[in-house]
Amino acid sequence: MTGICFLAGRTAALIPAAGSGTRLGLGPKAFVEVAGKSLLVRSVAALAPLVDEVLVALPEGSSLPEGLPARAILGGETRQDSVRRLLQATSADVVLVHDAARPFLPAHVVHALLEAIPETGAATVALPVADTLVRGEAGRWGGLVPRESLWAVQTPQGFRRELLLRAHAAARAEGFAATDDAGLVARLGLPVTLVPGDARLFKVTTPGDLALAQALARVWDAGTDDA
Numbered sequence: 375m376t377g378i379c380f381l382a383g384r385t386a387a388l389i390p391a392a393g394s395g396t397r398l399g400l401g402p403k404a405f406v407e408v409a410g411k412s413l414l415v416r417s418v419a420a421l422a423p424l425v426d427e428v429l430v431a432l433p434e435g436s437s438l439p440e441g442l443p444a445r446a447i448l449g450g451e452t453r454q455d456s457v458r459r460l461l462q463a464t465s466a467d468v469v470l471v472h473d474a475a476r477p478f479l480p481a482h483v484v485h486a487l488l489e490a491i492p493e494t495g496a497a498t499v500a501l502p503v504a505d506t507l508v509r510g511e512a513g514r515w516g517g518l519v520p521r522e523s524l525w526a527v528q529t530p531q532g533f534r535r536e537l538l539l540r541a542h543a544a545a546r547a548e549g550f551a552a553t554d555d556a557g558l559v560a561r562l563g564l565p566v567t568l569v570p571g572d573a574r575l576f577k578v579t580t581p582g583d584l585a586l587a588q589a590l591a592r593v594w595d596a597g598t599d600d601a
């Protein structure tokens with residue numbers, strides 16, 4: 375396999391990029407550009423050197439930019455559907471699922487994730503919560519939520535492919551929907567390793583996130599941050 379030598383077999387990056395970007399309001403989000411490069415191009419470029427193949431789930435009627443080192447498939451109705459289709463389109467032994475909407479992916483995070491996968495077969499990048507957390511009740515302070523032991527889940531998430539296929543099949547059979555893939559594995563009662571993530575891995579979801587991404591791109595593209 376390419377680059378990483380502590381995992382046996384082939385590794386594929388699976389990039390769900392078929393969302394409509396409703397909260398951002400600029401059309402299909404993966405094609406929105408930050409400093410001249412789309413979120414999708416940035417995510418593929420971060421992963422392609424570290425894996426054997428890259429597969430991308432796209433919205434109907436769209437195609438990959440020319441020259442991008444990736445293969446496209448048609449995405450599904452939901453993120454979960456898109457990831458299931460991606461899983462079915464590869465025979466890799468290990469898969470890394472990464473949101474196109476998280477364009478700033480440091481290589482050291484991918485290395486740490488790949489290193490963590492063999493122990494349990496399932497691992498996700500996540501960040502310990504740093505803010506005070508509170509329940510909102512009708513717009514008022516409804517009570518503190520202790521933040522100790524709480525992590526905010528990011529992507530990439532890495533799995534033995536067979537394990538994630540099993541988790542997706544079980545979820546589909548039972549009509550269960552989760553907002554991420556590690557949650558489907560955890561739901562089977564199986565362990566998921568948490569790998570410390572990175573603040574720069576935020577998901578571009580709202581116009582405010584896009585403004586942050588434009589600012590970060592200036593140092594990221596100049597190579598003047600510490601990634």
Ligand SMILES: Nc1ccn([C@@H]2O[C@H](COP(=O)(O)OP(=O)(O)OP(=O)(O)O)[C@@H](O)[C@H]2O)c(=O)n1
Nearest residue numbers: 390391392393394395396397451452456474475
């Ligand atoms: N049917 C879908 C829905 C989402 N995604 C992908 O899953 C990732 C996380 O989804 P999100 O940030 O929610 O993107 P959107 O669904 O595009 O955003 P919104 O919910 O605001 O419409 C994105 O890379 C998105 O393209 C996908 O592949 N297929």
Ligand SMILES: C[C@](O)(CO)[C@H](O)COP(=O)(O)O
Nearest residue numbers: 453473527528529553554577
């Ligand atoms: C997968 C994910 O990015 C982990 O935090 C998140 O759950 C995606 O959520 P979304 O509502 O589909 O953006």
